[in-house]
Amino acid sequence: MPSYECGYRYCSFKTSRAVKAITLPSFAKLNLYLKITGKRKDNYHDLITIFERVSLYDTIRVVLRDDPAIKIFSHCNDIPLDSTNLCFKAAKIIQDRYRVNKGVGINITKRIPVGAGLGGGSSNAAAVFLALNKLWGLGLTQEELLELAAHIGCDVPFFILDKPFALGQKRGDKVSSIPGLKNTRLWHLILAPTLNIPTPQIYSDWDKLYQPKAELTKLKKDVKLILSSLKYGALPEAVRLFDNDLERVTLRSYPQLKSIRLELERLGLLGVLMSGSGPAFFTTMASKKEAMSYYQRLQLFRNQWRVFLVSTC
Structure with missing residues (x-):
């Protein structure tokens, strides 16, 4: 490449x-x-x-x-x-x-x-x-x-x-x-099952199952805390606040994806989250060395998932 x-x-x-x-x-x-x-x-x-x-x-x-x-x-x-x-x-x-x-x-x-x-x-x-x-x-x-x-x-x-x-x-x-993140670089492993999920379907399912609960003021406070944590290198604090409303809908509609999350957590990967409407999951790390170590371990599953080692760019 x-x-x-x-x-x-x-x-x-x-x-x-x-x-x-x-x-x-x-x-x-x-x-x-x-x-x-x-x-x-x-x-x-x-x-x-x-x-x-x-x-x-x-x-x-x-x-x-x-x-x-x-x-x-x-x-x-x-x-x-x-x-x-x-x-x-x-x-x-x-x-x-x-x-x-x-x-x-x-x-x-x-x-x-x-x-x-x-x-x-x-x-x-x-x-x-x-x-x-x-x-x-x-x-x-x-x-x-x-x-x-x-x-x-x-x-x-x-x-x-x-x-x-x-x-x-x-x-x-x-x-x-977002000011203040110019020098911030995160490392991720992305795991993508061979499954194509149409985004409109997930939003439609969300409408049937959920309604917004959190106030916009609280959400903006969460965003501010995430960005502040990233700016000052407090990655664990930021990762604890990472969230995705669509993930719970996708997991409910495609329950087979739950096994991927469980396997990643069993391997010790923290902060596992779905991107967008999925089905790709990612996990976040502070260093290339740590990401590379897990990337090599995840090659055992390459016949089941596509695994990518990426960073902020």
Whole structure:
């Protein structure tokens, strides 16, 4: 797997006269904290979440076409290659809004597990926005890109923001950077079962089973404590407050996932949490050495789960 520095500010947007193309990394995310605060009139949910960008990534290559067609290519059989793909939607909305008469070919090399709660599709769409802004010479600001991204998916704006950590509110699409965490680097093991869980189903199940209980004031206090603990290196205190409302719903709908959590805890891994609507679990550690030690032990289960060693990026 090629190595990329994290963050698009580090990426050199290179085009050649023969073939105008851009290749970008498309990073995964974890939700360190996710609490639902209410149901919206548009059937989405208001929530508060702490996003973290991590070093697991797909590769997106965007190539200009002379005709107006948008074409999606991938070796991965688990993603659509038609107009339902988020990369297609990203290219289409920017093409229509700015009346671009050229098309684009988008090649997606997948490494992020699909439908695992790691934001792969949203990250891919964000990479397309950034690439086309450059290739088509649109000169859009980050604010303009954030507005476009919110039309495609609730997680897409986080990847446009281009920060290692961010606070997400409203549908998750109102994102803001978190001061004080510039030098914070966490290590994680991600364990992804070979199971694709549709996020809308989990939110629908949540509506049937639960209602928001905690007051927004308390949730914001929890977030403040987590961020303060991370800032000052008090990782155990932060991990104790990590939480995800969707995890209990996913575990109820897919009870076979409970065995993964139990096995991870049996191995001594603390703070095991599901990211997004799952089914991927992650655990958090302060050092690469500790993470590597557990990573090697978890290779015993590689026939059952995909295991990734990642860090904040």
